[in-house]
Amino acid sequence: MNRQAQAVVLLLLGGAVIRASLTDLYLNYVKEGLRPFLIAAGVLLVAAAVMTLWHELRPARRPEAAPAGADGRAGVDGRAEQAGHTGQGDHDHGHGHHEPRVGWLLILPVLGLLLVAPPALGSYAAGQAGTALSSQQRQSDYPPLPDGDPVQVSVLDYASRALFDKGVSIGDRRVRLTGFMTTGPDGQPILARMVLSCCAADGRPVKLGLTGNAPAGLADDTWVEVTGRYSDQVTRDPVNDAEIPHLDVESWRQVPAPKRPYE
Incomplete structure (x- = not known):
């Protein structure tokens, strides 16, 4: 050359x-x-x-x-x-x-x-990595949720409040979250969202188990908007044995992939 x-x-x-x-x-x-x-x-x-x-x-x-x-x-x-x-x-x-x-x-x-722009990290990356939240992290006090019914929160914010605050700062409020679907190890649907520290190379998933009227029959990487309330149910991530909080789903709808896929 x-x-x-x-x-x-x-x-x-x-x-x-x-x-x-x-x-x-x-x-x-x-x-x-x-x-x-x-x-x-x-x-x-x-x-x-x-x-x-x-x-x-x-x-x-x-x-x-x-x-x-x-x-x-x-x-x-x-x-x-x-x-x-x-x-x-x-x-x-x-x-x-x-x-x-x-x-x-x-x-x-x-x-x-x-020519061929690679897509954002999705269900495959989420299935290969453990959830980014660990119960060994230091617990902190969370401010009250913003006004609104339901209140729009990120997957990371809800998971943090549900896992570390035991849902105290959520209470009986209805929350609305947006994420993509991936299949859990037991075949149950999981709502996930990738979080970045810098770039896609360090992306890690935040995972939420779904109960109640959970989405069913959707392909992996399908983006959905779910509305529900706090659930105290917790399961273990088989990848890194970290705790995965849950959301009790009341309703959901399929949405297009957002312009900003990461949190």
Whole structure:
């Protein structure tokens, strides 16, 4: 791979990063707050590629003629004379420096972002990892739920209150949550939502067991909005043996996948 090819690959990579950052596509891979950093990184990649192409494609400067010597003949630079004798100058001029071919692998993430964008983490990732909540975490006091009936809460907020606060801060309030369906080890439906610390590489699921009028007959990764009340039922996650709280479902409806799939 010569430098011109490197610059083209770098230009495509930077363009793909900028394209993903200016749409909602980047939300499948990183948290929302990282958008400015992605845009800045993409701009720097594009700028580096453009500067490299400009440097490689600009016309070569002709060497200046040396002053005539005492014998009337044109002076010859010692380095040019040496290069003429050895042929090194012509060789360097005619052949560019090539980098290892492994650099072409950079084209793979470019094609992935431009042609086949990977989806957000879903039921498969949730089934392979244990729930992110652990009963060994320090219990803290939770503020009252906001006004509304039902009140819209995140899966993480409800699970935290149900597990660590034993539902005291929830009481008999009706709550509404949005998540995707996945199948539990016992074949029962589970409502889940992925949480990120930084990017999809560290994503972990928050899982909720469902009782009452739980959704049935839905495929994994189907997004639903459920309304219900606190349930004191708790089961164990077979992946990491952590506790999974439950929600007593009163009603539910299928919804499209949100633009921000992670919490």
